Amino acid sequence: EAQVTQNPRYLITVTGKKLTVTCSQNMNHEYMSWYRQDPGLGLRQIYYSMNVEVTDKGDVPEGYKVSRKEKRNFPLILESPSPNQTSLYFCASSLMLAGGPNEDTGELFFGEGSRLTVL
């Protein structure tokens, strides 16, 4: 079954304790991305990766790191979590087509989400 798997689904941690949220996809997608979702706001992109070893900042990258050593995995790292990083996090992947206006760039497939609470 084609899917994006995130772990953990729920996590409560304390300020400053490093944590990693894993994301894995089995669809051989080039594009992977992390988002956070907060009440009243749209999904905001944290980091994205166009392919292995290629990562770039999204709209809200501060306090986060990512890596893309393998095509299927795209972990999100919080080196020193703070309470303002309490949020619902989603990983997504997409099969990138040749991009350009009026083209069907890929559908995003989302994981089930990881709810993180930082005390």
Add this chain to the structure above:
Amino acid sequence: KNQVEQSPQSLIILEGKNCTLQCNYTVSPFSNLRWYKQDTGRGPVSLTIMTFSENTKSNGRYTATLDADTKQSSLHITASQLSDSASYICVVSWNTGGFKTIFGAGTRLFVKA
């Protein structure tokens, strides 16, 4: 500044009724627009995609329209069911040397029996 705005923020309708959700965007150059459905506590799932040249597209009881001139899209839900209760998110993509997406804040739909 690229933006996607959705209205209404929330909507309550009775089962069996129709409804229309709105999405206005300022993204340029435009590549495509998708509507996603997000059930509570789950990841969003794509309903429809529309490119610049398409005016309307249907997926079962869901029909999306696009007016690229006015930069507006709508999602019409026909004969609503309780399972339609969810958030509906408008997502606009564009490509200027990199794949970019911007998400609307969503419309929260409640369908009551």
